[in-house]
Amino acid sequence: MKEFLTDQLKTQEYFLNMGPQHPATHGVLRLLLKLDGEIVRNVDMDLGYIHRSIEKMCERASYKQIIHLTDRLDYLSAHMNNEAVCLLAEKALNIEVNDRIKIVRTIMDELTRISSHVLWWGVTGMDIGAITTFMYGFRERELINDIFEETCGTRLTMNYNVIGGLRYDIHENFVKRTKDVLKHLKKKLPEYDKLLTNNIIFQKRLMNVGVISGEDAIAYGLNGPTARGSGVSCDIRKTHPYSAYDMVDFEEAIFTEGDSFARYKVRIKEMWESISIIEQLIDKIPNDEYKVKTKAVIKLPVGDYLQRVEASRGDFGVYVKSNGQKFPERLKFRSPGFANLTALNKMAYGLKIADLVAILSTIDVVVPDIDR
Amino acid sequence: MSYFSDIINGTKTLLTGMRVTGGYFFVNFFTKRDVITQQYPNNIETLEMFDRFKGEVIMLHNENNEHRCDACTLCEKACPNGSIEILGDKAKDPETGKNKRFLVKHIYHLQMCTMCGLCIEACPVNAIDWGQDFHHVEYDRSLLTKVLNKPGSKIMSGIKG
Ligand code: SF4
Ligand code: SF4
Numbered sequence: 001m002k003e004f005l006t007d008q009l010k011t012q013e014y015f016l017n018m019g020p021q022h023p024a025t026h027g028v029l030r031l032l033l034k035l036d037g038e039i040v041r042n043v044d045m046d047l048g049y050i051h052r053s054i055e056k057m058c059e060r061a062s063y064k065q066i067i068h069l070t071d072r073l074d075y076l077s078a079h080m081n082n083e084a085v086c087l088l089a090e091k092a093l094n095i096e097v098n099d100r101i102k103i104v105r106t107i108m109d110e111l112t113r114i115s116s117h118v119l120w121w122g123v124t125g126m127d128i129g130a131i132t133t134f135m136y137g138f139r140e141r142e143l144i145n146d147i148f149e150e151t152c153g154t155r156l157t158m159n160y161n162v163i164g165g166l167r168y169d170i171h172e173n174f175v176k177r178t179k180d181v182l183k184h185l186k187k188k189l190p191e192y193d194k195l196l197t198n199n200i201i202f203q204k205r206l207m208n209v210g211v212i213s214g215e216d217a218i219a220y221g222l223n224g225p226t227a228r229g230s231g232v233s234c235d236i237r238k239t240h241p242y243s244a245y246d247m248v249d250f251e252e253a254i255f256t257e258g259d260s261f262a263r264y265k266v267r268i269k270e271m272w273e274s275i276s277i278i279e280q281l282i283d284k285i286p287n288d289e290y291k292v293k294t295k296a297v298i299k300l301p302v303g304d305y306l307q308r309v310e311a312s313r314g315d316f317g318v319y320v321k322s323n324g325q326k327f328p329e330r331l332k333f334r335s336p337g338f339a340n341l342t343a344l345n346k347m348a349y350g351l352k353i354a355d356l357v358a359i360l361s362t363i364d365v366v367v368p369d370i371d372r
Numbered sequence: 373m374s375y376f377s378d379i380i381n382g383t384k385t386l387l388t389g390m391r392v393t394g395g396y397f398f399v400n401f402f403t404k405r406d407v408i409t410q411q412y413p414n415n416i417e418t419l420e421m422f423d424r425f426k427g428e429v430i431m432l433h434n435e436n437n438e439h440r441c442d443a444c445t446l447c448e449k450a451c452p453n454g455s456i457e458i459l460g461d462k463a464k465d466p467e468t469g470k471n472k473r474f475l476v477k478h479i480y481h482l483q484m485c486t487m488c489g490l491c492i493e494a495c496p497v498n499a500i501d502w503g504q505d506f507h508h509v510e511y512d513r514s515l516l517t518k519v520l521n522k523p524g525s526k527i528m529s530g531i532k533g
Contacts, residue, residue: 064450064490065452065488067488068452068486068488068490069452132393139406139408142408143408146422149422149424149425150422150424151424152424153422153424153425153426153487153489153502154425154426154487157486157487159488159489167489167493168424171422191392194388194389194391194392195389195393196389198385198388199382199385199386199388199389200378200381200382200385200386201382201386
């Protein structure tokens with residue numbers, strides 16, 4: 001009887017489009033799924049729906065103008081992306097920035113990371129089926145966005161770093177607001193654990209789902225929290241410290257299980273680490289200039305330059321080939337999301353569609369970052 | 373056996389989570405302590421944006437309807453996406469008798485502006501600045517093209533042209 005049933009109920013493999021307008025794909029990402037019943041046999045990623053050729057645009061934009069284009073890559077780590085371009089130009093021109101600039105940049109980076117991670121936390125909860133988390137995540141994010149709005153003028157595409165410093169000085173309320181937010185976060189993050197992390201149903205949805213080993217993670221070039229969930233130490237803040245990261249003491253969040261839940265825990269831990277980094281720096285902002293004088297037209301000397309920073313999703317790199325002109329001859333962004341997405345097929349093989357959604361949200365794709 | 377313990381554990385952790393949400397439900401119902409939602413557009417009268425908020429680029433005018441722009445076109449050149457067009461003209465300055473540039477129209481295409489702030493930074497006389505208005509909805513995008521210098525306005529005295 002059983003044999004008869006399996007024979008009769010056997011399905012044939014078929015293809016299903018997930019996206020480009022699927023609510024769980026975090027943007028216009030089209031996945032072509034090869035399915036056997038509900039089991040995923042292959043995932044084909046179809047990119048390019050929001051390709052804006054930003055790299056090409058950068059080749060006819062001056063170095064000052066490039067900065068605001070990087071906001072539009074991974075809009076949830078706009079500040080780190082800006083910083084990468086600024087650090088690159090400062091390195092090429094031998095501009096030494098003072099400690100005030102370094103510290104404010106680092107605080108802004110970590111605020112961005114927290115705001116990105118609370119948003120991710122909310123969205124992950126929602127992808128798994130807990131809509132409340134979405135609202136709670138946004139509540140915390142709103143407070144951080146207020147800091148950005150007050151100091152930088154915008155909430156998302158901050159465009160606050162300029163070559164040689166910061167666009168404006170920090171707002172007078174900045175320190176107080178940041179401290180308030182930290183206090184608020186320290187109260188709310190344990191609630192996140194109560195609400196979601198310790199929930200058995202949620203844990204069962206993530207544990208042993210989308211497992212990827214450390215070797216595979218390296219082979220696929222995974223980076224950021226996704227790789228650190230597989231026990232790979234790859235934090236640029238530790239390996240190639242920039243700005244004020246060598247002044248602070250923090251722990252790199254690493255979990256070794258390699259499953260979706262490990263990636264989840266990495267991000268939760270990173271939020272705590274970010275809080276501690278900001279706490280170490282917030283009282284140490286020295287009185288100094290917020291901007292170093294630079295030339296009106298910035299021309300990098302002939303040569304190749306690379307600068308990496310740790311964005312919220314991992315290793316963000318900018319490569320510039322300069323021929324001494326006002327515009328870069330060639331510019332390339334190395335975006336963390338693209339490398340992370342390539343491992344999706346490996347992670348999702350043999351799992352259900354619902355697990356694929358869980359994996360997608362724990363590798364935290366942001367499609368404008370992937371498509372550029 | 374683990375089947376039942378799973379159900380019990382699942383319910384237990386679910387209730388822990390619901391205590392959090394339930395707590396907010398009751399606390400916020402009575403005190404509104406943690407409510408950060410702003411009731412837009414009901415609060416449109418009282419809503420105040422931060423003073424650095426980038427809503428649009430505006431040109432500063434004084435009470436005599438005078439601005440500081442001398443049509444030097446530096447903002448036009450700084451803009452990464454051609455959102456600014458300067459229409460200037462030349463006329464004889466009655467004082468010095470030399471030809472002097474003056475501004476006819478400072479055209480600003482809000483629909484293309486990315487709020488990068490490079491124009492404001494480039495302006496040598498601080499003639500333009502951020503405006504905090506963000507109510508820009510229009511039915512046609514051409515309606516977002518604005519002339520920043522007010523009609524009938526002229527340049528303040530003392531600004532070198
Ligand atoms: S803010 Fe930037 S995009 Fe907008 S008009 Fe000024 S330079 Fe152009
Ligand atoms: S607004 Fe400023 S930069 Fe632009 S044309 Fe006028 S004076 Fe020059």
